[in-house]
Amino acid sequence: MLSNRVGIVVKPDSALAERVAVRAARALAELDAEVLIEEDTWNTYDSLQDFDKFSLQDPPEKMIVIGGDGTLLRTLMKMKNPEKTIIMAVRAGKRGFLLDVESYEIEERIEDFLNDEYKVHVYPRLQAFYPGGSNCVMNDAVLVMDNAKLVRLAVYVGGERIMGIDGDGLVVSTTVGSTAYSLSAGGPIIDPSLQVIVLTPLNPVQLYLRPVVLPLEATIDIEVKSNSNPLFLVLDGQESIRLNPGDTVRVKLCDSKVKLARFKWWENYYERLYTRVFSYL
Amino acid sequence: MLSNRVGIVVKPDSALAERVAVRAARALAELDAEVLIEEDTWNTYDSLQDFDKFSLQDPPEKMIVIGGDGTLLRTLMKMKNPEKTIIMAVRAGKRGFLLDVESYEIEERIEDFLNDEYKVHVYPRLQAFYPGGSNCVMNDAVLVMDNAKLVRLAVYVGGERIMGIDGDGLVVSTTVGSTAYSLSAGGPIIDPSLQVIVLTPLNPVQLYLRPVVLPLEATIDIEVKSNSNPLFLVLDGQESIRLNPGDTVRVKLCDSKVKLARFKWWENYYERLYTRVFSYL
């Protein structure tokens, strides 16, 4: 059995998420778990300051993230090695495709979480190396134009050129990211039981270009051509790095994975997917 | 017969465009035309400073634009009323779909231009009204995300809501613009003999959205929803205006049109189109 220290991370500036967090902390305390509050969350919400703080640089083995998909992705991005922590993801208000615990059921799921009654779902990530740094993403690394100025890219896989793109950019997506930005840009849906990388060009002038599906082990080099405009590399929609002509971004499998606790594994992935699509009607 | 005063506008920072301009000025002078140089061009290129200057606020009835599509679009955007001027568009180096005079034939075409031996092709434009101003476009008015942050728009035609977009934005295109950005974004090709407006959503989360073709007389209101991120309105790829949640952009037919001199009317529009597509191979 894992330790009963449980950290809580909460979406900032959300009264709803705060209320859910207070309920979560209370439920944990009643079950004799040790409650820790992530330091930025602690600083944001007075109502959680009775508990001790922790840093995402040194997180407990169990963590509850409360908010939307963005909250989870941002939290993962700040952790040195998320693989050491099992995360329970609770949806508070916002649409959340990655988050499967609803706020109304949080007390029950916390009891399961403490009793290790869940399945661990392991998600591989991709690491993007750019001039001056690198970071890992769960969904996607996106090269995207700035201010609607044409971007010119050359894409290599294993050293072999597979496409040239003049357009808005390129999405490099994981399996789980295939139903996020990549899908809107025309990419295929990847079954969650299959681990791959998807390259989806963004509005290319080359009308014949199509999304390409690669093995998870592929090494992808994306060169910003010398006659391109400057652009952004956007990691999981959270962090954005300026790229210049001549720069190259390498994307490959990240060493550290993500572990999410899934309580009722989404019985039908596709039903959930279409439901989400239509929540935008 | 129109006057024999002819203005010249040249793409900046291009030795090639400058050489073509010098040849054009010389050919005009030899045919006893009065040569005028647009003031920014005059300031840029020493080799053209023997001639008088003119301002795009008060242009001559005939004008030669030398450069790429961008040069033409930028020039039009700076003119108060382009309808008073007939423009001969000369391609210098860059791809140019709107420009049909090649630099090698410039002397011959200038003789035709002075002798009024050409067809005038009139292009309607669209006027985009945004908070604090308005301007007319020949190709397109594009609402587009900043830094890969989701944009939320509601689109109305004649006051009736026709779509909601959560995604990268929306292209509002003329017929001639239908083969520019709109085409890359999945829009249809509009035959040049038909004058319409095309709305092409950019990578919408709403996967069922499709481009919509409207009559040229339509009044389109695009509302930036209160829960949208800030974005840009980009006019003909040249001018970019920041928009905020709550702002509305209106697009409707512009009072002033564009008149281009076409010497050999492109015998086959579609052949030219596919040739351009494949010049990006």
Added chain:
Amino acid sequence: MLSNRVGIVVKPDSALAERVAVRAARALAELDAEVLIEEDTWNTYDSLQDFDKFSLQDPPEKMIVIGGDGTLLRTLMKMKNPEKTIIMAVRAGKRGFLLDVESYEIEERIEDFLNDEYKVHVYPRLQAFYPGGSNCVMNDAVLVMDNAKLVRLAVYVGGERIMGIDGDGLVVSTTVGSTAYSLSAGGPIIDPSLQVIVLTPLNPVQLYLRPVVLPLEATIDIEVKSNSNPLFLVLDGQESIRLNPGDTVRVKLCDSKVKLARFKWWENYYERLYTRVFSYL
């Protein structure tokens, strides 16, 4: 005021459509209209044989069509000149995008119909000329493969070649047909206030092909190339003609139009459209 002779046409093999037709006949009789039953309908349904018959070759000035979109399209195809008749279109059970009278309101709308309280909406049609005959369509003329065998077409507009297609075929659609088959095949939505022709290639090997929007006055010639497999020309989904290599189909504006009575003009066309799309969930 138009005559008070009203013809009724009913979808065959539908107990629901029959019930609606009996109600319609009764409502007409009560308002002293003369009820006529189309002869195939008369032969199909015993319950309508108290009334006189009429032939679609010589229809009354007012006609009620009861069924789905297919019933309307088939009826129009059988008429020599539909332009002489105003049609009230009643939906009975099946999805019907063209039909705007619901069966529950039929008595009220019949009163309006007899009193000329409606708007006439005129729909242009396209005429397809094929070896051995011709016919007019309201929605689309589709050239489509037989038994999944590749089709090779060359498409000319006004004598000028605009595309070559190797694939499943081509949809030639009217404005109203733009939201039928053409839409599923990737074509744009055409605003109902705009009258055009849309060419939508079906799954072409030439990945760069895009739908093309033409003026309603265009003359389109589609040549089945000598190395093509045989295929079908399908008119409004109702009539299908076998085509062979070397055959040519010409499509141009049909002399006779269609007149539909619209009682409440669809307040929001786009809302109806999306509703229909999602009725297929």
Added chain:
Amino acid sequence: MLSNRVGIVVKPDSALAERVAVRAARALAELDAEVLIEEDTWNTYDSLQDFDKFSLQDPPEKMIVIGGDGTLLRTLMKMKNPEKTIIMAVRAGKRGFLLDVESYEIEERIEDFLNDEYKVHVYPRLQAFYPGGSNCVMNDAVLVMDNAKLVRLAVYVGGERIMGIDGDGLVVSTTVGSTAYSLSAGGPIIDPSLQVIVLTPLNPVQLYLRPVVLPLEATIDIEVKSNSNPLFLVLDGQESIRLNPGDTVRVKLCDSKVKLARFKWWENYYERLYTRVFSYL
């Protein structure tokens, strides 16, 4: 070393393929190989009747197929167990994406073939089970409408419903088939190093449907809904089976694979792919 008995299969009705076959037979004979001619080929071409016949039910360990992609696919479909045979595929005239030996180099490649100087590339296949039979495909199993009549399908993976399609049908494709029909229908390109199944809906009314990529081990059940029109199941573009409402097709991994001899492994798969796409210009 494998035996030196080599079978030859030739595309019928092709003078070009026949000439290449005669050269192949002569080259084999000069290298002391035993030449066998497939019986249908033997019956078709007098010039090959000096050699012994063989049946595809009992093929030699090495075989040369001469023609286009269709010749190879048809040959594989007729073999009980293609896995026992290594196939050298020679292109004769027609476009052939699967065939990598050009006719001009056939003598050299035959020497390599006899000396076992090649790489064996193993391609998994899919087996389609339909009412009354089953067969394996290398490229795709396609459910496709007959005579442009709407098809209604429900698709299940591992017993779970993943989509409903009202439209022209569905392509179930292998990795190698992803660049054939599936690509034209909007499917992604699958890297040849990745073995998956791609489901690509054909022109669905459900505009939000997207291609789905599944693991090679998936079991796919496709139900023809009771309100569907009859349709065809087309296997590798070669064999076509009529399906009726209520029928179900199951597709899963086929027990027997295909082994092709690759002499120069296509240095750049993507370059070849785009070259093929543009050979259709």
